[in-house]
Amino acid sequence: MPIGPAVTRRTALKALAAGAGAVTLLPWLSEEGLAAFAEIQRTQAAPRLLVLTSAQYQTVEALVEAIIPADDRSPGASEARVADYIDLLLGEAPVFLRRRWLSGLAALDAESTSRFGSPFLQLPAAQVEALLTDISRNELLEEEPAPADPALALPRGEEPRLQPPQLDTLLGEVRHPDPRRTPLQAFFADTKQATIHGYYTSEIGIHKELRYKGNTLLAEFVGCETVEGRDCPHCGQKAEG
Amino acid sequence: MPADKTLDLDLDAIVAESRRAAAAIHPGSGPWDVIVVGSGAAGGMAAFQLATAGIKVLVLDAGRLINHRKEYRTMEWPYASPRRSRLPPDHRAIAAAEYNFFDRPYGNHPELAKYKKVASYAGNAFTRNWVVNEKQHPTTGTPYAWVRARVLGGKTNFWGRVALRYGPLEFKAASRDGFDVDWPIGYEDVAPYYDKVDLLLGVSGTKEGLAQIPDGIYQRPIKLNCVEVHFKRTVARMGRRYMPGRCGVTTEGVLNNKYRARCLGRGRCGRGCDINAAFHSPNALILPARDTGNLTLRPYSVVSEVILDPATGRAAGVRVIDANTRRVMDFKARVVVLGAGTLDSTRILLNSRSSRHPSGLGNSSGLLGSYLSEHHMGPRASGFIPMRMGTEPTLDDGRPTGPYLARFRNITDKHPDFIRGYHFQGGGGAQEYPGFAHDIPGFGRAFKSSVRRHYPALISIGGFGEVLPRKENRVSLDATVKDAWGIPVLRFDYRFSDNEIKMARDMADTAEEMLKAAGAQDIKVEREMLPPGWSIHEIGTARMGDDPKTSVTTRFCRLHDVPNVYLADAAPFVSGGTQNTTWSILAMCWRTMDYLKEQMRAGDV
Numbered sequence: 001m002p003i004g005p006a007v008t009r010r011t012a013l014k015a016l017a018a019g020a021g022a023v024t025l026l027p028w029l030s031e032e033g034l035a036a037f038a039e040i041q042r043t044q045a046a047p048r049l050l051v052l053t054s055a056q057y058q059t060v061e062a063l064v065e066a067i068i069p070a071d072d073r074s075p076g077a078s079e080a081r082v083a084d085y086i087d088l089l090l091g092e093a094p095v096f097l098r099r100r101w102l103s104g105l106a107a108l109d110a111e112s113t114s115r116f117g118s119p120f121l122q123l124p125a126a127q128v129e130a131l132l133t134d135i136s137r138n139e140l141l142e143e144e145p146a147p148a149d150p151a152l153a154l155p156r157g158e159e160p161r162l163q164p165p166q167l168d169t170l171l172g173e174v175r176h177p178d179p180r181r182t183p184l185q186a187f188f189a190d191t192k193q194a195t196i197h198g199y200y201t202s203e204i205g206i207h208k209e210l211r212y213k214g215n216t217l218l219a220e221f222v223g224c225e226t227v228e229g230r231d232c233p234h235c236g237q238k239a240e241g
Numbered sequence: 242m243p244a245d246k247t248l249d250l251d252l253d254a255i256v257a258e259s260r261r262a263a264a265a266i267h268p269g270s271g272p273w274d275v276i277v278v279g280s281g282a283a284g285g286m287a288a289f290q291l292a293t294a295g296i297k298v299l300v301l302d303a304g305r306l307i308n309h310r311k312e313y314r315t316m317e318w319p320y321a322s323p324r325r326s327r328l329p330p331d332h333r334a335i336a337a338a339e340y341n342f343f344d345r346p347y348g349n350h351p352e353l354a355k356y357k358k359v360a361s362y363a364g365n366a367f368t369r370n371w372v373v374n375e376k377q378h379p380t381t382g383t384p385y386a387w388v389r390a391r392v393l394g395g396k397t398n399f400w401g402r403v404a405l406r407y408g409p410l411e412f413k414a415a416s417r418d419g420f421d422v423d424w425p426i427g428y429e430d431v432a433p434y435y436d437k438v439d440l441l442l443g444v445s446g447t448k449e450g451l452a453q454i455p456d457g458i459y460q461r462p463i464k465l466n467c468v469e470v471h472f473k474r475t476v477a478r479m480g481r482r483y484m485p486g487r488c489g490v491t492t493e494g495v496l497n498n499k500y501r502a503r504c505l506g507r508g509r510c511g512r513g514c515d516i517n518a519a520f521h522s523p524n525a526l527i528l529p530a531r532d533t534g535n536l537t538l539r540p541y542s543v544v545s546e547v548i549l550d551p552a553t554g555r556a557a558g559v560r561v562i563d564a565n566t567r568r569v570m571d572f573k574a575r576v577v578v579l580g581a582g583t584l585d586s587t588r589i590l591l592n593s594r595s596s597r598h599p600s601g602l603g604n605s606s607g608l609l610g611s612y613l614s615e616h617h618m619g620p621r622a623s624g625f626i627p628m629r630m631g632t633e634p635t636l637d638d639g640r641p642t643g644p645y646l647a648r649f650r651n652i653t654d655k656h657p658d659f660i661r662g663y664h665f666q667g668g669g670g671a672q673e674y675p676g677f678a679h680d681i682p683g684f685g686r687a688f689k690s691s692v693r694r695h696y697p698a699l700i701s702i703g704g705f706g707e708v709l710p711r712k713e714n715r716v717s718l719d720a721t722v723k724d725a726w727g728i729p730v731l732r733f734d735y736r737f738s739d740n741e742i743k744m745a746r747d748m749a750d751t752a753e754e755m756l757k758a759a760g761a762q763d764i765k766v767e768r769e770m771l772p773p774g775w776s777i778h779e780i781g782t783a784r785m786g787d788d789p790k791t792s793v794t795t796r797f798c799r800l801h802d803v804p805n806v807y808l809a810d811a812a813p814f815v816s817g818g819t820q821n822t823t824w825s826i827l828a829m830c831w832r833t834m835d836y837l838k839e840q841m842r843a844g845d846v
Contacts, residue, residue: 071690164342196678203320213639214507214638215508217505221506222635235470236628
């Protein structure tokens, strides 16, 4: 069977046509568009934005870099082009999620301006720290008591009468929206999760920051050296007597 | 510009080839001795056994052929696509939380109906062209996460590779605790076939000498990494056994098959192994069967029912609806072997209604569809082993499976809350994607360094528990809802009982207990059960037995009511222990085919 280039113009058009009912609302990219997008990320060319204005893009870059900054070990989320990734997520997200996220971005600037007199992009590091400390306060909440267990334990024939979960984040997670967060806190939590995903799936995140060593051809998996009867230099465990 | 390999693959060539293959084969193309329905673990093994014995076989698969070179994207990095291995926006996989809350059919729910393709939870960037669209394949009744793949090889293209044997504790479970009935056969009946499967396909593991999980014939085992060695030593002090995972992947190669190479430790087998070191039915069984010259393979062949010869009362063949042309054809053979997967084989039989068999073929007992069982899942725990915190990561995930923690409940002791038991799977160390980062609070340098400090230290285990085989857990044909080919769909009536719910609680408790004993930090415990069906280990809906009044098939997986219809998948299994099912399907199918070959030789069918 032939192993040719996987994508042709024809399939791209066909894919768009086939999904017309669902996709016309979304400005999602053709296959060539995505390939171009990947190339931009790889070569550090100027962004090709789907949703964000260039001013918004700059604010997002500053925000994601504040979440995962460059340090001695590796570049941060800005160089890993996480802002471009978030722009793509926005472009492919349902309209209500995109609107909610964009109003969160506006609220970030509004909060920044009311507290410090200037938009987020212009804040010095100490004020960024103070602002993010506040809005990250409720980012990780204990899950509400699990509804699935009682539902499954219901007597036969009875159906659960609980609120169904909803698509709730840019990454497409399905869960119950948490009323304990302010809109700005929800915006931070969502952006941080997307930043984590964008950064740790990038070349910078995987290879430079995490120094992940896998996905290579191995003659044999090595494992802990105690398995070979030696003391292990990686974990310090002693070989078994 | 490099093409983006993660996008919708150009499947035009393979689709065209599949259509040509389907168009070339019609009822007059035979004759065939045996029709095999399905091409996964069951259909693939049935076809292989028969074809290599010189028997002319017609394999009917509902899906298309597969181009494994193109579709098994084993080494693709996430940054190959800006979408980072997420589904495209017109695709949607049903989330765990949705299965129990959305009305069935899931594809009709307003939240899901707007997508072009609605996949089961197993649909992802790598499997999405294989798993079925729920809109075409609805189900009704109680919640059930039914994962189906309609493509050559079925779910073996992305299976979890855990290759375990049932043992005496499963075959004679009822004798031990008085619940339900024993299998009519014992471990000694199946053990020789497990041996044969081990040698034919290759399985990696260690001999442990445990009654609850009998040893096989193993190739080089997958070593434990640092955190796993620590965990193994910890639980050993509690009398529990944590061992290298047993997996259906050849680590030393198999000399019987030119389509497979040995494992090269990439660790991404769930996308399909492009060198076929992992067992996938197309290259491991179907291609070698084809090379005998005795196999005819017809893709796009949706089997709606087994047709009966009214004169003899035997099966005459099967009715096929071509998935593309919708043409209906009757294919004839001396014997019909169903290997469409436990639930789809059951559905075909239920739909094979005639005046002689008004409630479905092989259903004189009224039990066809009952005793649906699988494994309940969900409870799990994760944490971080201090000795690896802040160390340089090692290569911890270049292997086909993580370790296995053998069942320890109700073996020598008796638990006060539940019968039967559960095992754990899972391991640790540095995995490509640090999923735990989503649970680390904060931002900035502190956050970033916290992620890398935790990175090599993760350990995570999750349980698989036995669901008791109960008559009231059943599937039947829905009276009104039909699939895209007009075939009635399955209505589920399946719920977990008190035994499963209590066992799941104990599972979460012991997972937490063991991580604490290992000195793990930041322990996170999940207690919630996943939706029914999540294990993809469904068994039991055409159970075997010696009494036709209380069982559907004989101890050789042949229908009591019709002497030339056999089941090659897990539908005849009586109970399923905690063991992942595929290796038992392969062994039981081989045993059934040996019996069938003998019947054919003797002229009985």
